Amino acid sequence: xxxxxxxxxxxxxxxxxxxxxxxxxxxxxxxxxxxxxxxxxxxxxxxxxxxxxxxxxxxxxxxxxxxxxxxxxxxxxxxxxxxxxxxxxxxxxxxxxxxxxxxxxxxxxxxxxxxxxxxxxxxxxxxxxxxxxxxxxxxxxxxxxxxxxxxxxxxxxxxxxxx
Amino acid sequence: xxxxxxxxxxxxxxxxxxxxxxxxxxxxxxxxxxxxxxxxxxxxxxxxxxxxxxxxxxxxxxxxxxxxxxxxxxxxxxxxxxxxxxxxxxxxxxxxxxxxxxxxxxxxxxxxxxxxxxxxxxxxxxxxxxxxxxxxxxxxxxxxxxxxxxxxxxxxxxxxxxx
Amino acid sequence: xxxxxxxxxxxxxxxxxxxxxxxxxxxxxxxxxxxxxxxxxxxxxxxxxxxxxxxxxxxxxxxxxxxxxxxxxxxxxxxxxxxxxxxxxxxxxxxxxxxxxxxxxxxxxxxxxxxxxxxxxxxxxxxxxxxxxxxxxxxxxxxxxxxxxxxxxxxxxxxxxxx
Amino acid sequence: xxxxxxxxxxxxxxxxxxxxxxxxxxxxxxxxxxxxxxxxxxxxxxxxxxxxxxxxxxxxxxxxxxxxxxxxxxxxxxxxxxxxxxxxxxxxxxxxxxxxxxxxxxxxxxxxxxxxxxxxxxxxxxxxxxxxxxxxxxxxxxxxxxxxxxxxxxxxxxxxxxx
Numbered sequence: 001x002x003x004x005x006x007x008x009x010x011x012x013x014x015x016x017x018x019x020x021x022x023x024x025x026x027x028x029x030x031x032x033x034x035x036x037x038x039x040x041x042x043x044x045x046x047x048x049x050x051x052x053x054x055x056x057x058x059x060x061x062x063x064x065x066x067x068x069x070x071x072x073x074x075x076x077x078x079x080x081x082x083x084x085x086x087x088x089x090x091x092x093x094x095x096x097x098x099x100x101x102x103x104x105x106x107x108x109x110x111x112x113x114x115x116x117x118x119x120x121x122x123x124x125x126x127x128x129x130x131x132x133x134x135x136x137x138x139x140x141x142x143x144x145x146x147x148x149x150x151x152x153x154x155x156x157x158x159x160x161x162x163x
Numbered sequence: 164x165x166x167x168x169x170x171x172x173x174x175x176x177x178x179x180x181x182x183x184x185x186x187x188x189x190x191x192x193x194x195x196x197x198x199x200x201x202x203x204x205x206x207x208x209x210x211x212x213x214x215x216x217x218x219x220x221x222x223x224x225x226x227x228x229x230x231x232x233x234x235x236x237x238x239x240x241x242x243x244x245x246x247x248x249x250x251x252x253x254x255x256x257x258x259x260x261x262x263x264x265x266x267x268x269x270x271x272x273x274x275x276x277x278x279x280x281x282x283x284x285x286x287x288x289x290x291x292x293x294x295x296x297x298x299x300x301x302x303x304x305x306x307x308x309x310x311x312x313x314x315x316x317x318x319x320x321x322x323x324x325x326x
Numbered sequence: 327x328x329x330x331x332x333x334x335x336x337x338x339x340x341x342x343x344x345x346x347x348x349x350x351x352x353x354x355x356x357x358x359x360x361x362x363x364x365x366x367x368x369x370x371x372x373x374x375x376x377x378x379x380x381x382x383x384x385x386x387x388x389x390x391x392x393x394x395x396x397x398x399x400x401x402x403x404x405x406x407x408x409x410x411x412x413x414x415x416x417x418x419x420x421x422x423x424x425x426x427x428x429x430x431x432x433x434x435x436x437x438x439x440x441x442x443x444x445x446x447x448x449x450x451x452x453x454x455x456x457x458x459x460x461x462x463x464x465x466x467x468x469x470x471x472x473x474x475x476x477x478x479x480x481x482x483x484x485x486x487x488x489x
Numbered sequence: 490x491x492x493x494x495x496x497x498x499x500x501x502x503x504x505x506x507x508x509x510x511x512x513x514x515x516x517x518x519x520x521x522x523x524x525x526x527x528x529x530x531x532x533x534x535x536x537x538x539x540x541x542x543x544x545x546x547x548x549x550x551x552x553x554x555x556x557x558x559x560x561x562x563x564x565x566x567x568x569x570x571x572x573x574x575x576x577x578x579x580x581x582x583x584x585x586x587x588x589x590x591x592x593x594x595x596x597x598x599x600x601x602x603x604x605x606x607x608x609x610x611x612x613x614x615x616x617x618x619x620x621x622x623x624x625x626x627x628x629x630x631x632x633x634x635x636x637x638x639x640x641x642x643x644x645x646x647x648x649x650x651x652x
Binding site for chain 2: 030031032034035036056057058059060061063064068069070071073074075077078081105108109110111112113114115116119
C-alpha cells in the first residue's frame, strides 16, 4: 500500500541528490504537511521555499476569513527546518546513507518566534527561509511569509538543533 | 445547513454566559480547530485549557512518531488567545452584544514564541494558558503543553492585541 | 547644575525638529546611555542608528575579550525604541508640546528577542533598526548589530507599546 | 596589580568548590557586572540568583525614574548564564581544571527573550533562573525579575550553547 512505502537514502548520492530526497520527504512523506496542504517549492543551501493554498478549513477566525496563526507557524517552522536540513547536508563530507540518516535524525526545533505583521488574507501564502547562524550544534534560520500579492504577513526566527 | 449556522451573542448575557459562548466558538466554529482536532477543556479569566489527541496525520517526522511542531504552536497560540478573550470579557462593563463583538474582533496575535523542551511523544497533549500582563491594548499569555503522562513538551509566550 | 537641566519640547516644532530633539534626548539625557557610552548616529522615520565603542568595562567574559550580551541587548533595545519614537512622531498631526510629550511618554518595550550570531569582538559596534509593523497601539522593530569590520554580531526583534 | 590577578581553577575541587569559583567569577571578575553593580546572591544546579540596586545611572527614561530595559536584559542574561554554568558543572564527571575550563569556555548565549511586564520601579531588583531544558549541546533557562516589594517586573527565556 502506498502509505507504507518508504523513501530510501541510496548509496553514492551527490549533495544535489540528497537535497532532492529531502524535498521529496517534506513534500510527500510528512503527514501533517499533506493534511494542511504544504507544498515544497525549492530547497538549496542558501534558501528554502514552501507554500500553502488558502482553504476554508485553515481559517482561524469565524468572522474574518483569515489564516489561523498556527498554520503560519507551521509553515514557517517547516520552511526553516528544511533550510536547516539543507545546511546540514551542505556541510557533510561523508554522504553514506548511514551518515546522512544520522545527521538528519538529530534535527529538531529548539525555539521558534513568529511576528504576525498583517492579517493572513489571500489565496496563497509563500514562505522562505535562510540560515543566519550555522554551526556544528545549532543553526538559526530567519523566515518570512507573504501572500500572493506580495504583502508581508509574518516573519519568523527559529533555532534548530543540528548536531 | 449545519455549517452555515452561526452562533449568536445574545442580549443580557452574564460574563459566565459570554465565556460559555467563547468556549463554544473555539470548540465548534473554528474550522482549523476541527481539522486538527483541538478540543476546549475549560475557560475562565485565570486559566484556559485545550487538548488534542495524537493522530497519524499530525506527525511531523517520518521516522519518529512525534507531533509536528506546528501543531504544538497552533495549540499554544489558540489556548493563549482564548485566555486573552476571557480576559477581555472579564474587564468589560458593557456586555451588550455590540460591545462584546467589537472587543473580541480586535483580538489578534502580535507575536508568539515557543520553546520545544522534549519530542512530542504521547497519545494526548494538554495545553493551558494564563495571562501574565493585562492591559487596555495588549495582553501577554504564558502557555505550557504536556502529554498525558505529565511530561512537559513545550512552553510558549504570546503577545495579543486586545483593544 | 548641569544634571538638573532639562531639555524642552518647544512650540511650533516641525517633525524634523522633534526628531532632532529625540536624538538629543537619547544622546545626552539618558543616564544609562552615558554610563555605557551609547552614541546616536542618526534618526529618521525609516531607520535609526546608534553605536558603542568597545571598552574594557563592557566585557562579559573574563577569558575572551568579548562584549557582554547585555550590552548588545541594551543597544538593540534602545535603537529599536528610538526608531519607534521616530515612527510615533511621523504619524502625529498635532505637534503641540503637550501632544508630543503625551505620545512619547507612552512608549515602552513589551518584549525583546536577541539572536547572538557571533562573539562580540571588535572596537566598535553599530546597531540599526527599522519598523516592520506600525500601528496605533504597537510597533514592531527589527534591529541588527555589526562590528566595525561589518561582521554581523546580533539580530533583534522588539515589540513596543506606542499608543 | 589587582586587575591583572586571575582566579584559578584548582586541582581536586569538588562540585561545590567549582560552584563557589563560578560565583566568585561572576561577582568579581566580570567587568560589566561591576560597572552596573550586579551582585551574585546564590548559585546551585537548580536555581541561580543575582540582584542589582537601583542607581541614577541605570535609568532609561528621562521623565520617569525607571530601570533601562537593557539593564533588565543584562541581569536576566547573566542569571540564566550562571544557571547554565552550574548545570554544566553538575553534569561533569571529570573535574580536572582543564575539563572544567574547556566546558565553561564553550558557554554562550544563542538567543534571549525578555517580556517586560511592569515598569522597572524600585530600589532593588532580584533575578532568578532555573534550567528548563538540559542537554549535551544546548540548555534553556527561564528567568524572572522582581523588585524588592515582590512586583514581577520582567520574565525571560534564553537558550545557551553548553557543549
